[in-house]
Amino acid sequence: MAHEHLEKLYNVLDESTTILHQQLKTSFIAAVIEAGEDLASGNVMQEDGVPNDEAKKKLTALFDQIKLATYEPEEIRQAIQLVLVKAIKVDGIEPNKQVTPDAMASLATFMVTVFAQHLPKKMQVADLAVGTGNLLFGVMNQLHNARQVAVKGYGIDNDETLLAVAGMSSTLQQLDVDLFHQDALDNLLFKDIDVVVSDLPVGYYPVDERAKQFETAAVKGHSYAHHLLIEQSMRVLKPGGLGLFYVPSQVFSSEEAAGLTAWLAKSTYFQGLLNLPEDFFADQKAEKSLLVLQKPSPDVKRAKQILLGQFPDLNDRDAFATFIDKVKDWAAANIA
Structure with a gap:
């Protein structure tokens, strides 16, 4: 029915x-x-x-x-x-502007419940590359349904059409969301966010002068937009806040990986990197992983051992149940 x-x-x-x-x-x-x-x-x-x-x-x-x-x-x-x-x-919409699959919202929501087992009654969730809002709204709805928390959302995009879709969608769903049509690497009008979740666009950021304001900027030439967006997202999190980023699986193999890795080690708690199921992607080059970062705070722990692995096929219920148990065991041993 x-x-x-x-x-x-x-x-x-x-x-x-x-x-x-x-x-x-x-x-x-x-x-x-x-x-x-x-x-x-x-x-x-x-x-x-x-x-x-x-x-x-x-x-x-x-x-x-x-x-x-x-x-x-x-x-x-x-x-x-x-x-x-x-x-x-x-x-014929280009790949960077396509809809994030539902399963990625579910996986992100699961990771929120792992790292924040006692969720506040009110939460703020943001996406600095919100697009049509599918990922942000999916996480907001699932957090509300799973834990009965009130969720306030914030979304940014520089594509007016995609943002109009997000506005229409949030209105129909009656969600509490503020949407901003701007460059996400410019000054932002919100802060103290509990969770940032984003399926990051991949490519070069064209405004070199603005990129220089970020530690993840390239030493020469254009910087990677996804590196800069990770750093900007971590800035708006409150201490102990969680950053969940869908990034290219080869993110730590690129020419600029050293700069990103150095910044992560110095400025964040690098808590996990989980590869998505291969059958999510028609092309191996398009494969993504979920990068899990946490903003340092006396109230949270840097993982003794980074969570590494691969999400199993979501249709294999036994394998996924086993995976969830392993993640919970990891959390108990490393961040509890």
């Missing part, structure tokens, strides 16, 4: 997006935003006769099928994610 409930919302979003895509003659992802905003407002926006009256009638009939109050935030997020997967194919 729950599956049919989610499927109904997805079908309405998909059909309404397709109609708006044709009517507005715009990108599919822009039509996703329009469809979501219309659903949230309960009114089909019509400007200069577009969409036409017939299309508006169809859209109104579609949206009337959905009672948002009957949906959990996670159901809404999942339905939007499925439509975004289609948008990626239709629009």
Whole structure:
């Protein structure tokens, strides 16, 4: 029944997006935003006769099928994610802007519960490369559902379209989120964050003068954006806060790895590095790992032995249960 409930919302979003895509003659992802905003407002926006009256009638009939109050935030997020997967194919969206898979939100949430077994009643979670918000919102929802904590979110992105998707999605889910359209390496308007989680974009950061403000900047030429974003993220964490970063699996094999490693050792507690399952990625070069960092504080411990390993296939329940037990044993021996 729950599956049919989610499927109904997805079908309405998909059909309404397709109609708006044709009517507005715009990108599919822009039509996703329009469809979501219309659903949230309960009114089909019509400007200069577009969409036409017939299309508006169809859209109104579609949206009337959905009672948002009957949906959990996670159901809404999942339905939007499925439509975004289609948008990626239709629009040919580049890899750095694609949707972070649900499983990565689940793995990040699990690591939060490992390192913060007694969560505060109110938490602040941020993503400095928020994109469409799928990772941030997934973690927020799962933390709330698992531990009944109130979660405030912060997201930054310099892509106006992706941020508009995030805004529409957070509105439909009724999440407490502040979104900022800016360069994440500029001055930020929030601090004392409990958890930063991010699927970091990979590539060079073009503004060399700004990069020089960071210890992870390259000695010569452009710096790696993902190195700088890790450092910036750790700055906004409160002491003892947790940084969870999806990074290229070869992050410590690059030309700039030495500078990153030196900064990590000096400025953070480098707590873990876990490779994601290989079947997550069609191309070996695209494989990622979860880097686990903690901001130093008298209240937390630097791990005696760094957590290293590989997440098992999530469909192999026995293997995953064994993995969870091993991580809990590691936590008891190293950071408890």
